[in-house]
Amino acid sequence: MQLRNHVEWAIHCCAILAGVPEEHYLATRDLAEFHGVPKEYLSKALQALSTAGLIESTLGPGGGYRLSKPAKEITFLDIVEAVEGKASTFVCTEIRRNNPCRPKGARESKACAVARVMWEADDAWRAKLRSVRLSDLIKTLQQDVPADLLEKTGKWVTLRT
């Protein structure tokens, strides 16, 4: 079980978009070039973020994407679910109903005990992702990334907005 590369791309793109000046936009072409990924395919990930309301776009020259709300209000879970969907990683196919001893057509009073555990684990995963905001990532990057690279990158982005 592996997450799509769109998840990685989408998070990194949001981090860059968080540095785009107010009232400006950054184009898919630039995000693709910056991250070294195919523009047309990255575009699908950005469309997913847009559909989820995390980023917004405008057309024409100078157009592109920007965050549609403050980085503090965007969680990792928002981004992951925008790209991967909200469905649980565990799908219960109710194989307990195939138990040959079970009366046909019997109603189950509770969800399958196996599924409940798997769903709790899924919830723990999502809770962790929900607890980290895009603004937290930005703070971490400002500590981790060397100051000169941070500055150069900021200028690179600003030049294209």
Added chain:
Amino acid sequence: MQLRNHVEWAIHCCAILAGVPEEHYLATRDLAEFHGVPKEYLSKALQALSTAGLIESTLGPGGGYRLSKPAKEITFLDIVEAVEGKASTFVCTEIRRNNPCRPKGARESKACAVARVMWEADDAWRAKLRSVRLSDLIKTLQQDVPADLLEKTGKWVTLRT
């Protein structure tokens, strides 16, 4: 991102194997029939459990599988990792290295901040799975499943061991 159906099958099979009398075995055929899943394909999941050391097998008539240790010593994580592998659900492709502002060949001092968050979430998922034992599932089933179905099922299993 979705777990394989083998995960569901493997957990249910372990629950059934926990009810196999000492020194007895239950065949793949019977586990497949009980759960209503294809025998040859289920066999692959059982082989994975066997390779992981969670169950053990013997050949010939009366052969099959049984748990290789007490249900108390088998966690959900053991089963999930036997089937899905131990690799993280998030794979970092280091796209930060593609930043055009970054000096070529520069060494990163820390793992990518994005990956660290995603790996923490993966860890939270695994921690939850590690905290639930097969014996806990058995207890839950004994509470949830009607007594007569529980008894019939026990007899069905015993008859085939």
Added chain:
DNA sequence: TCAATTAAGGATATACAATATCCTTAATTG
């Protein structure tokens, strides 16, 4: 007004993993 730019998204191709079946081999049992 017009040409260039851009996101949105449909259509399609390719690669790979999940699902599934079949068959051979070797071990074990009675």
Added chain:
DNA sequence: CAATTAAGGATATTGTATATCCTTAATTGA
């Protein structure tokens, strides 16, 4: 010795991820 069984290789089928290409409509600036 014949029947049974797990192990596992080979292969087929389906579905999803990855990726590209192209059309459409909106927007911008000249």
